[in-house]
Every structure is written in structure tokens, then in C-alpha cells.
Amino acid sequence: MSEQAQFELFAFWRSSAAYRVRVALALKGLSAHEQNIDLDAGEQRSDAFLKISPLGSIPALVQEGHEPLTQSLAILEFLDELQPTPPLLPSDLYGRARVRSIASMCAADTHPMVVPRVKKYLQTAGGFDDTAWRAWQIKWLSTGLAAIEERLAGSSETGIYCHGDHPTMADICLASIVAVTRVFKITVPDIPTIDRIIGVCDQHPAFMKADPKKQAGAPG
């Protein structure tokens, strides 16, 4: 695989899940042409996009001749198999399980709580005002990060990154949650291990390139 890979990535500047794919593409030296799906304008619910991603979720990674790939965890695994170097998973069985578990704690148990479709439901059927929505965001982002802090701080497998000294899917997903907290100006206290690891990610070119603020469509 090389830069010739012809991918279209359906994404939005601040999307946490699209951020994950951007980091992975950059780590692998792959590139994709981005198609903007404006979540604030509801473009994810257009008929055209629902044909690509029936849940209306981004990212979707499209390659000619293949069904669209959706779901960030599945796309990370796909990119890691397509272009194995540098690896996004450790080489040992238990290490891979640990990294995938941390990735899921972010991508499965934390992020889905704060996506636009949930906001929309809570602010209509659920009767949430802006204050209640913000409390909801803080609740689930804090709960997820506190649990990950516990896992990371208590393990000898934690290194410069979440698992050893190279970035893995765990760092990609963790940084994607921290990116959400930054976009929404939410400060989660008492997560020193996470703060330290994110400090390292912040200096890594692949993570820097994926920064929401640097994407097309981001507020100036």
C-alpha cells in the first residue's frame, strides 16, 4: 500500500470517530480525500449519506469497488491489516486484548453517549435544556476517562503511551475522547496518567495532523 490508495473519508471537523481514522491514516502514511458531512446541518441524515452509512454515523471510508466501511473500530482494524507497519496493536495476544479493551472503553462505552443523534433526542423527547445536556456530556466523558485512568495507572503495561512506548488503537481512541472534551471546553480533573499520555500524543505528527481545529470547516 502507498499514497496511491484511493479513499474517500466522509467526516466532520470535530467528529471524534473521524479523528481516529485521520490519526490512523497518518500513522500508516495513507491518505484520503475528505468529504464533509456537516453534522450541525444534519447532513448525516440525508438520503444520500444514509445509503453509505445507514446509521447516519461518520466516519465512512469508501474505496471504489467495495462496500463503504463504517464504524471507527472496524476501520482501524482494516487499516492495520491493509498496511501493517507501523502496527496499531501490540504483538502479543494479551496486549492486543488490553489495547482493544481501552479502545472500546472510549469508542463503545463513552463516545456514543454524546453524539448528535443523542443530543437531538434528549433535547426534544427527553426535555433536556442546554444545562442538562452539558451535565450529560460531562457525566459520560468524565466517567469514561476516570475508568480508563484507573486501568492505565494500575498497570505495568502502561508506558509512554497507553501500552508500551508506541502509539496503538488505545491512544488513538483515548486522544479522540480528549479531543471532544477540548472542543466542548470540558475539563476532567484527576486523570494524571491520561494527561501525561495525551501530552505525548500532542507532540506526535499524526495526532497533530488530525487535530479538529486544523480541519476544513472548523471555526476560525
Added chain:
Amino acid sequence: MSEQAQFELFAFWRSSAAYRVRVALALKGLSAHEQNIDLDAGEQRSDAFLKISPLGSIPALVQEGHEPLTQSLAILEFLDELQPTPPLLPSDLYGRARVRSIASMCAADTHPMVVPRVKKYLQTAGGFDDTAWRAWQIKWLSTGLAAIEERLAGSSETGIYCHGDHPTMADICLASIVAVTRVFKITVPDIPTIDRIIGVCDQHPAFMKADPKKQAGAPG
């Protein structure tokens, strides 16, 4: 690997995520000793269990000498690597991405919405009564299943199961969501492809063995 594998599985009879691990263990011919974590009694928030699973989520798969494994998707991948036969993923790159995407649509974007910690928050801070909670359950289970139906019905890769003619992670996760709808007596209409596939799963010994109604602690 063989039946000698010494696993402890922290689970609860109706847990959708624990169901996934039960099916995978059965498909692989592996066994685990179950430890009951009574979600209704709040045992997932005990100090002892939070040491195993810092998010208080089940399942956790514990093997002596190793960190506890949490998160069902990570555990499914682990079991598939530990005991590769029969495989839970197809042999081709794009097929694996498709199966993992369907699995994530269930385990990441649908199920986390309806777990006990979300119910607790909505019924306290969120002001939801029983009717609002049931509407919430129906909303997210229906949304997820409708999107998966769309994906399955529109693809030539769909076979007897979600992907071809053998059960994969996609079927395990899909059946785990349908199992939730059955426990809560929620009927999701207009999902004929899913209904057909679940009809096949219902006849498969590994899925039958994992049936929530058959687990210790299930109501009589």
C-alpha cells in the same frame, strides 16, 4: 487450547455483552466458570468489581496471571486469536471490516445506550419516568436494528448468517441486541433479514446455550 482453559467470566443472566462472550466460548468449545454480578442489586459498583472492571461493566474475563479482560468486542477478538477454529471473522480483508462494522453497530452504537448506568442517570438526574425510559430503550434498539437491516438487506455478502453461511462476530452481536429486545418485550417491526438470521441463530447450539433465560439467576 481446550476445555482445560481456566477462565472466570463475570456476567449477569440478561447482560447483552456477557451473552456475546458466552456464544463465542461455546462456538470455540471453551468453557468458563461464571461469577454472577447482579446488575439489579448494583454489584457492578462494588469496590471489588471495580478493581476488575473500572467502568463497572460486564463481562470481564479473568485468567490467572493476566490482567482482567473487559469489553465484549475485545474479548471476542481475544477468543478468536486464542482458538482460531471455528473463525469468528471471514478470511478476507473487506469481509472482516464488514463483520466488525456490523458488530460495532450493535456493541458500540446501540447497546451502550440502554445499560443500567444510563438508566440510573436518566431516572435520577434526567427526570425520566418508566414511560420515558421505555421510549428511550425502544428508540435506540429500533434505530440500531433498522440501520443493520438496511446494511444486511442491501448486500450480496449477506448469507444464511450476517456474512456468508457461518456465524461471525456480527451474528453474535446482532443476536445479543435481539436478546435485549426479548428480555424487555420490545418488538421491532420491519426487520425481515434480521428476523430470518436470528431464526437460524435460535437453532444453533452455541446461541441456544447462551440464551439469557437459561442462565443462573434468570427469573423462573
